[in-house]
Amino acid sequence: MELRHLEYFVAVAEELSFTGAARRLHVVQSGVSATIRALEKELDATLFERSSQRVSLTDAGAALLPEAHAALDAVRAARDAVRGNQGTLRGAIDIGAMTAVAVMDLPALLRRFRTNHPGVAIRLRVSPTGSAGLAQALVAGELDAAFLSLAGRTPGGLTVRQLTSYPMVLLVPTGHRLASRRRVALHELEDEEFVDFPPGSASRDLVDQAFTTAGVRRRVSVEADIASAAAYVRCGLGITLLPEFAVPDTPDLSVLAVGDETLRWTLSIATSSTRRPSAPLRALLELADAYASTAPEEPDLHDLGSGDRKSATDHKE
Template sequence: MYFVAVAEERNFSRAAERLRVVQSGVSAAIRSLERELGAQLFERSSQRVALTDAGAALLPEARATIDAAQAARDAVDEVRGGLRGTLRIGTLISVGFIDLPGLLGQFRAEHPGVDLRLRAAPTGSAGLARSLLDGELDVAFVSLAGRPPAGLSVRVLVAEPIVAVLPDGHPLAGRATVSLADLADEPFVDSPPGYGNRTEVDRGFAAAGLRRRVALEVADIATVAQYVRNGLGVALLPRFSVGSADGLRTPAVSGARLRWTFGVATGSARRPSAAVRALLDLVDAHRVRRFGH
């Protein structure tokens, strides 16, 4: 457990805080493990802590051991009527579809023994997917274009059409539909690479044999339309993220089937803990309340 904490935090002090022990105890445990294995697990300097090749090889095995121990604890806790442990959740910077604070508040009320850790991903869904595959997260709310990466299981919660977003007064603003070719020469406001909506639009242009110029990259998808409204470019966005239509036009996109998908993902190679399963059950209940299926 100490080894995994240091590997994930890349810092002995933060690992000690996470484990609620003194740093000297963490350092001593790592030194003891290195002596036992006969290999150095971390490269240490005043600037950084990084895994060695031996440490990188040990990490997935160590996580598997922790998962097995957690499964055993889950079995006992479920019999005793209360979940325990830590649930590491990843999310996008902006999640408009789901009331995540409300969802997690309900989870905390029902399972007060589970320590919730929420992390927003500045690198978008691609970064969250990597963290799931690396075992750094237990579950993540993601927008992944196309098929999910191997090793991930994704429950799609919603799929929305992507529409064009144009400022009032734009030459194309009066049209009911526009094509990607119509927009190819325009400056775009978009999310950075790695975000699901950006990946979907990039694929659409590539499939059409077109190039475009992204002039502004905005990490919070909920604010992209504001940049368009102020004349800084055009955008292709899921309809939900546009918000107020004041000062904007949102024609449909013709000739390309662009869709934004949003879902909850877990690593398919790992057995979900009881806490993960409980959260997924809450997400399913939320979907049924909102959509009726």
């Protein structure tokens, strides 16, 4: 068994496509197919179920995948050790992010990383399924690190480092019965209709947990994304809880603090807790830690390079 066999196997397993794997590996598809057939012959096992519509892992393939990742990680660690001894980092790092990380200047962070480590290629994936999709990709070994927001317990198989956090605030129309208040308790919201995000998003999970813990039932009448929630509130379709950074600066909406101190949205960088971090990943984590140590608890949006408050709502959890 050659290292190339495992590299090709992992590519097909993650892409679930021979064509996609060939594109990722920059080789012809016939070469990928031949390599997988050779590996299956050597192992005397079928690793993939193939049809004209789909490719899927067999039980044998699913059993091989974590071992293949471990073997490739070990080889990468050996290369890192030699390159580190030579005083330079090389290789690649796969990073995931939400559609827009409005509360930090991710492009500037990655530019600084590339300036410090020009020999490391960065492959950035933006997740259309938000933090949940990024967490799944990390567990599956498709990413080395991800900038995401998680509510509640850390998913199994992940290590999470918090970078910054913001309180959740209540957004109501100016004519609402609570508009003149500065602070509100959760039990005062039981009869309200809410605009919220789809189940599974970090903010939705966070708010659901807080209301459940408080023993307060609530009704979600509109499910929207973080960029449009305020518009539905403005039209009187409900009230919403948003991270403070995502509140638009408009005169027809009132912002209230919430008495529950646990309602805080967090931005974190997550990595696999079962895979040994590569030297480039360790360097990225050091840079992220430096950002966290210098970022204010509730930083000004302009200081983080996110533009005005309206542009800060361009964010997918």
